[in-house]
Amino acid sequence: MKKILIVDDELSVCTLLTRFLSKNGYDAQSCTSGADALRQLKSESYDIMLCDYHLQDITGKELFEKIQPLYPNIIVIFITGYADVRVAVDLIKNGAYHYLSKPLYPDEILKIIDNALKDGNMPVATHAIPEAKNGYSTPGPLTTASPDGYVIGESEASRNLFEHVNLVAPTDYSVILYGETGTGKEALAHLIHQKSNRRNGPFIAIDCGSLSKELAASELFGHEKGAFTGALHTKEGAFEQAEGGTIFLDEIGNLSYEVQVYLLRALQEKSVRKVGGVKTIKVDIRIIVASNENLYENVLNKTFREDLYHRLNEFTLKVPALREREADLPQFVNTFLANAGKELNKSIAGISPAVWELLLVYKWPGNIRELKNVIRRACLLTPEGKEITQKALPLELLNSKNMSQFAPQQSRSGNEEDQSGNDPSLKNAAIQGEQKRIMEVLQQVKFNKTKAAEILNIDRKTLYNKLRSMQQSNDK
Incomplete structure (x- = not known):
């Protein structure tokens, strides 16, 4: 039986972890101070130490520095309520195995302990981690995420x-x-479900934006066989599937007014009726909805029912854009790097300081989803064991540091000039005007190239060719 020492100045944490780990086959013991931990280590041998970073008599780092030369084979995993990426990276560079933020998740703890015992005392990140010029450390495979993958950030937002x-x-x-x-x-809706009393029930997610007016009621409430053309079998709707759990309706503002009536009735009566059916089915569900629009404005515009809005609006959460939570970038990048590495079965040595600066400057119009795609793409383009460089980044990211680089330049006399030199020709002025217009439209649509091409009345291929020509001109 593997032995684990838990060191935390909160007795409740020690008690909970000791009981949990003991139930899962470990010999778990605990203490509440660094001094007690040193005494325990002298009297008994342990395989793993779970250590709170902020102890009352000593910091986790100081304790780690004391025990490392005396007990080199013990695996140290830090836990804390004050997560700091730079501290975490420093600890891992110096031999700690992992670093987790409170609140702790049982499945995550067991997974990390299991991996730690398989890996021995080898840290999860052993490569050198360069310091970026802006003071941030390029993150390694460290992560502070909930079990469903939602990164718990450290920004005020x-x-x-x-x-x-x-x-x-x-x-x-x-x-x-x-x-x-x-x-x-x-992901946030799923996190709410996981933290609720319904966590053992189903979590059913429906994208209302993909539902046609004709099929929405069937998808939500089900239908009876023969209810309409093509209804060959009785179908169970999302509300029935979510019984005892949570239903998540994304982009709820896209539901037709008629379907909103059915939804309101289902929520008020806690029951549904299948399309073409006569039987009322009781349902016990919690509902979470999402929108990228202000639903109250839709109420004022008469596109969303006011009574349904007030029924749903028992609690509202504003999910901040990525540009509003810059301090969380290291954790997101780190998580996506680790996930992409597993997906591609590839080891990436990290991110170059130049790339890290671009990640901080960029405004991320596509938010976390865009960041995730950028990291996955960069990992795919980066050779095994190498760090991600600017060559692996998309054009919009490379241009983010100085968006004005494609704008027409002016000479001291006020005459327009080409990037490659003075050229007052009408042709060059037209080229510069075109480039300026392209960049204005791209910024207007947040770099959605399909929308930009539509506004500019050109196809996507032509737009890409023009952007490539602009980049080549800028590189000269």
Whole structure:
């Protein structure tokens, strides 16, 4: 039986972890100070030490420095309520195995302990981690995420968000999530479900934006055989599937007014009726909805029912855009690097300081989803064992540091000039005007190239060719 020492100045944490790990086949013991931990280590041998970073008599780092030369084979995993990426990276560089933020998740703890015992005392990150010029450390495979993959950030916006999540999750309140596309609203809804009393029930997610007016009622409430053309079998709707759990309706503003009536009735009566059916089916569900629009404005515009809005609006959460939570970038990048490495079965040595600066400057119109795609793409293009460089980044990211680089330049006399030199020709002025217009439209549509091409009245291929020509001209 593997032995684990838990060191935390909160007795409740020690008690809970000791009981949990003991039930899962470990010989778990605990103490509440660094001094007690040193005494325990002298008297008994342990395989793993779970250590709170902020102890009352000593910091976790100081304790680690004391025990490392005396007990080199013990695996040290730090836990803390004050996560700091730079501290974590420094500890891992110096031999700690992992670093987790409170609140702790049982499945995550067991997984990390299991991996630690398989790996021995080899840290999860052993490569050199360069310091970026802006003071941030390029993150390694360290992660502070909930079991469902939602990264718990350290920015003020994130802290406020998760304070409210922890308040509303244990209740049965209906919740509206507001946020731009790509901010992780579905992942947050799943996190609320995992923290609720319904966590053992199903979590059913429906994208209302993909539902046609004709099929929405069938998808939500089900239908009877023969209810309409093509209804060859009786279908169970999302509300029935979510019985005892949570149903998440994304982009709820896209539901037709007629379907909104059915939804309101289902929520008020806690029952549904299949399309073409006569039987009323009782349902016990919690509902969470999301929108990238202000639903109250839709109410004023008569596109969303006011009574349904007030029924859903028992609690509202604003999911911040990625540009509003810059301090969380290291954790997101780190998580996506680790996930992409597993997906591609590839080891990436990290991110170059130049790339890290671009990640901080960019405004991320596509938010977390865009960041995730950028990291996955960069990992695919980066050779095994190498660090990600600017060559692996998309054009919009490379241009983010100086968006004015494609704008027409002016000479001291005020005459327009080409990037490659003085050229007052009408042809060059036209080229510069075209480049300026392209960049204005791209910024206007947040670099959605399909929309930009439509506005510019050209096809995507032509737009890409023009952007490539602009990049080549800028590189000269």
